[in-house]
Amino acid sequence: MIIPCPYCGPRDTSEFFxxxxxxxxxxxxxxxxxxxxxxxxERVNNAGAQVEHWYHAAGCRTWLLVKRDTRTHAFLSVxxxxxxxx
Amino acid sequence: MExxxxxxxxxxxxxxxxxxxxxPAWRDAAPKERYDVIVIGGGGHGLxxxxxxxxxxxxxxxxxxxxxxxxxxxxxxxxxxxxxxYLLPENTPFYEHSLKLWEGLEQDLNFNAMVSQRGxxxxxxxxxxxxxxxxxxNAMRLHGVDADLLDSAGVRKMAPFLxxxxxxxxxxxxxxxxxxxxARHDGVVWGFARAASDRGVDIIQNCEVTGFVRxxxxxxxGVETSRGTILADKVGMAVAGNSSxxxxxxxxxxxxxxxxxxxxVSEGLKPxxxxxxxxxxxxxxxxxxxxxxxxxxxxxxxxxxxxxxxNLPIVEDVCEEAMALMPMVGRARVLxxxxxxxxxxxxxxxxxxxxxxxxxxxxxxxxxxxxxxxxASGWCFAHxxxxxxxxxxxxxxxxxxxxxxxxIDEKGAGAQANLQ
Ligand SMILES: Cc1cc2nc3c(=O)[nH]c(=O)nc-3n(C[C@H](O)[C@H](O)[C@H](O)COP(=O)(O)OP(=O)(O)OC[C@H]3O[C@@H](n4cnc5c(N)ncnc54)[C@H](O)[C@@H]3O)c2cc1C
Ligand SMILES: [Zn+2]
Numbered sequence: 001m002i003i004p005c006p007y008c009g010p011r012d013t014s015e016f017f018x019x020x021x022x023x024x025x026x027x028x029x030x031x032x033x034x035x036x037x038x039x040x041x042e043r044v045n046n047a048g049a050q051v052e053h054w055y056h057a058a059g060c061r062t063w064l065l066v067k068r069d070t071r072t073h074a075f076l077s078v079x080x081x082x083x084x085x086x
Numbered sequence: 087m088e089x090x091x092x093x094x095x096x097x098x099x100x101x102x103x104x105x106x107x108x109x110p111a112w113r114d115a116a117p118k119e120r121y122d123v124i125v126i127g128g129g130g131h132g133l134x135x136x137x138x139x140x141x142x143x144x145x146x147x148x149x150x151x152x153x154x155x156x157x158x159x160x161x162x163x164x165x166x167x168x169x170x171x172y173l174l175p176e177n178t179p180f181y182e183h184s185l186k187l188w189e190g191l192e193q194d195l196n197f198n199a200m201v202s203q204r205g206x207x208x209x210x211x212x213x214x215x216x217x218x219x220x221x222x223x224n225a226m227r228l229h230g231v232d233a234d235l236l237d238s239a240g241v242r243k244m245a246p247f248l249x250x251x252x253x254x255x256x257x258x259x260x261x262x263x264x265x266x267x268x269a270r271h272d273g274v275v276w277g278f279a280r281a282a283s284d285r286g287v288d289i290i291q292n293c294e295v296t297g298f299v300r301x302x303x304x305x306x307x308g309v310e311t312s313r314g315t316i317l318a319d320k321v322g323m324a325v326a327g328n329s330s331x332x333x334x335x336x337x338x339x340x341x342x343x344x345x346x347x348x349x350x351v352s353e354g355l356k357p358x359x360x361x362x363x364x365x366x367x368x369x370x371x372x373x374x375x376x377x378x379x380x381x382x383x384x385x386x387x388x389x390x391x392x393x394x395x396x397n398l399p400i401v402e403d404v405c406e407e408a409m410a411l412m413p414m415v416g417r418a419r420v421l422x423x424x425x426x427x428x429x430x431x432x433x434x435x436x437x438x439x440x441x442x443x444x445x446x447x448x449x450x451x452x453x454x455x456x457x458x459x460x461x462a463s464g465w466c467f468a469h470x471x472x473x474x475x476x477x478x479x480x481x482x483x484x485x486x487x488x489x490x491x492x493x494i495d496e497k498g499a500g501a502q503a504n505l506q
Contacts, residue, residue, distance in 0.1 A: 001397050014399035018389040020343070020503070033489070041341040041432045041488040043503075045330035047392040070344070071392045 004078050007060040019053035021045075022065055022084065047071055053081055089284050092196055111276055112283035117290050117316050121149045123471055124309055124318040126295045126332060128152025129161040130271075130457065131449055132324035133278035133289070134464020135471070137195075140285035142465070143472040148287045149318070151311060153294035157275035160326050160456065163394075163426035165349050165381050167362050167373065168458040169206045169266035170231050173222045176482030176494045177435065178229040183479045184462030185231075185265060191461060197277030200270035200376065205361035207236070207244065207262050209411075211255045215366055219261040226263070234262045244360055247414050255367035255410055266362065268373055274460060297335045298446065306336065306445035322447040322471050324463075327392065327427025329450035336443045340450070341432045341488045343503035346391040346425045347383065347454050348400055352418040354378030363411075370407035372415075380418060382408060386428065386454070396425040428454050430503040435494035438466050438476065439485040447471055448485060 001013040021043060027035035044050075047070055054064045063081035068074065090096070090109050100107055123139060125132045128150050139145040150156075168188050170181035187194075188201050210216045216235075223233035237259045238250060250257045279289055290313070299308035299315060308317035325332045327344050359374040372382040384404035387396045401423065408415045431437065431451035436459065441448050449467040452459060466477035476483070482494050 012399070013389075013397060014402075020390070037489045038339075042339045043330065043341065043343050043432075044334075044339060045343050045390065047328070047331045047344070050390060052390070070390050073391065073393055073397075 001073050001075070003054065003064075003066070003075060005056050005059060005062075005064065006078060006080060007062060008056065011056070011059055015056060015058035017055040017057045019055060019063075022051045022053045022081070049076060092198075111280040112289060115149070115288035115290050117149065117151075117293060117311070117313050118288065120308075120317040121288070122147040122318065123320045123322065124148075124316060125150045125322045125324055126309065127159070127323065127325040127328075128156035128279075128289060128291065129159045129324065129326055130157075130274055130278065130460035131326070131452070131463045131467070133275060133282055134460050135322060135324055135449065135467040136287045136464075137278050137282040137285070138464045138468035139472060140282060140287055142468060145472055146286035148282075149316065150282070150287060150289050151293050151295055151309065151316070152289070152291045153312075155291050156279055156289060157272055160426040160428070160452075161275050161460075162272055163349065163424060164271055164454075164457040165371070165373070165383050166268040166271050166457060167206065167266070167371070168201070168269055169263055169362075170458075171206065171208070171222065171226055171233065171261065171263045171266065172496060173225050174494055174496050175229075177496055178226060178231060180462055180466070180479045180483075181458065182229060182231050183465070184459050187461035187465065188269060188458075189265075191277070195277040195281045197273065197280060199273040199277050201267065202269065202376075203265050203267040204373075205262060205264045206266035206364065207241065207260045207361060208364045209241065209248070209260045209366045210258050211367045212258060216258050219259075223261050232263060232265050234264065236260045236262055245363060247358070248363075248412050249410065252410060255365075268362065268375075271457060278460075278464070295332060295335070300336075304444065306443055320445055320447065320471055322449060322467060324449040324467065326450065326452060326456065327429050329429045329448070331392075333441070333448065336441070336446055338441055338443065340437075340448075340485075342451050343390055343430050343432075344392055345386045345389070345428045345430050345503060346393060346396045347386050347428050348396040348404070348423055348425045349381065349383040350401075350404065350423045351375070351382075351421050352380040352415070353421050355380065355418060365407055365411045367410070368407045370404060370411060372408065372412075379421065380415065386430070387425075392427055394425050394427055396423075428452075432488065432503055433493040433495045434497055436463070436483050437485050438463065438470060438480045438483040440470070440474075441485060
């Protein structure tokens with residue numbers, strides 16, 4: 001897989017670290033343990049388009065927000081995680 | 087269909103008749119309207135479940151529903167290692183039960199699954215690793231499982247071709263389980279299919295489950311498929327890498343990520359690797375098939391995938407580890423590589439449990455170690471489906487253990503989808 005990094009251009013996946021589904025923020029203490037179980041353990045694990053976080057460790061060292069089809073490995077969009085809407 | 091037992095006598099008779107009398111080993115059934123139990127997934131686990139439902143509980147109105155062909159998933163893609171060298175008390179008895187079933191499987195199924203107890207040798211490369219292997223070996227022995235700790239001279243006797251004095255990863259010794267080994271993966275699928283079919287189980291191929299039928303109380307009462315609606319009192323999921331997908335049809339979210347794992351086979355060579363050997367300084371393992379090919383693999387690719395194929399960085403990584411362990415393999419050519427979709431749980435251990443949806447049961451989260459589990463997984467899932475309570479050796483494999491804190495963290499590394 002080649003990931004089109006917004007800063008570095010198309011780069012080999014071996015330069016990147018996969019973080020997993022780009023999930024909403026960590027729950028607050030008041031949200032209770034169910035919310036934490038959900039956050040830590042439960043996954044949507046979609047077969048199809050998935051929004052996820054990748055880190056360009058051996059490049060610009062930026063966290064990226066990636067939309068990728070898990071059935072084909074096609075990258076649908078790559079933007080900066082810092083611009084992710086919360 | 088009339089049962090045709092396999093034996094030396096039958097083989098001799100067929101040989102004289104020009105082998106024209108062999109019948110299909112199992113029935114390719116069309117879906118009926120209703121069953122007692124539907125098992126989704128015609129991999130090793132689904133077929134073993136159906137077989138043990140019939141054999142152990144006399145429940146024969148059973149259908150195994152497979153979207154493609156049986157054994158086309160991980161059952162036919164794995165590297166065929168069977169073993170029970172586990173540390174934790176939730177795991178050891180279960181995997182030992184499985185190994186014991188493997189030991190009698192061929193007689194029970196009347197099918198040659200080529201079970202070969204050629205041993206597994208886990209190598210250690212530091213004092214600390216040797217200590218942890220000693221602990222694991224002791225834990226195994228406490229459960230009545232065979233384990234031997236070898237020093238480097240003992241390893242050298244078995245496998246003189248290893249790079250013992252490697253500057254970075256010298257070989258300190260290894261933990262040997264002699265009763266471990268390999269089995270022929272396709273043979274296991276066909277053997278369970280034949281034995282289940284003989285007892286009346288319907289094996290329905292090219293039939294994809296696309297949803298669940300539920301009554302007003304939410305109870306699952308059947309499945310929607312590409313070949314129409316099929317009703318059942320109970321529905322069990324045994325769909326490995328597709329667990330999250332199928333569970334989502336019932337609105338469930340699971341502690342599972344799907345990842346791709348690759349494997350490789352070399353050209354055929356004369357016998358050189360005595361059993362299964364694993365590299366302790368990375369993640370690499372190798373054995374030699376009866377055909378002569380070196381069968382080997384390593385880590386997951388490391389990203390979520392349903393694609394059944396991987397990428398080149400892992401190819402490079404696995405080959406580098408092979409070279410670090412046994413430089414002689416550099417002269418063999420890789421013949422093929424392929425990938426399978428692993429149902430990676432967040433603690434690296436499987437799930438055999440009821441789900442919060444009544445009538446729906448889950449067998450999944452096998453990570454990359456589910457082949458060796460095939461007989462016991464079927465045995466325990468059949469028990470759960472028939473009795474509505476977990477089998478004594480599978481009580482730890484609960485779905486709610488992530489919420490209750492009773493995770494089974496065999497690797498001791500916390501919540502990650504790359505364990506096992
Ligand atoms: C490369 C590789 C190496 C491995 N090496 C080992 C090893 O050495 N030792 C070991 O113990 N384990 C190993 N494993 C793991 C092992 O193969 C799996 O854990 C095990 O096979 C999973 O159980 P199964 O056989 O039932 O899965 P599968 O064979 O994948 O069965 C699941 C079936 O469900 C079907 N299905 C999915 N969705 C639907 C649907 N909607 N409707 C109907 N059917 C559906 C699929 O088509 C599939 O046939 C390895 C796996 C891989 C990929
Ligand atoms: Zn970059």
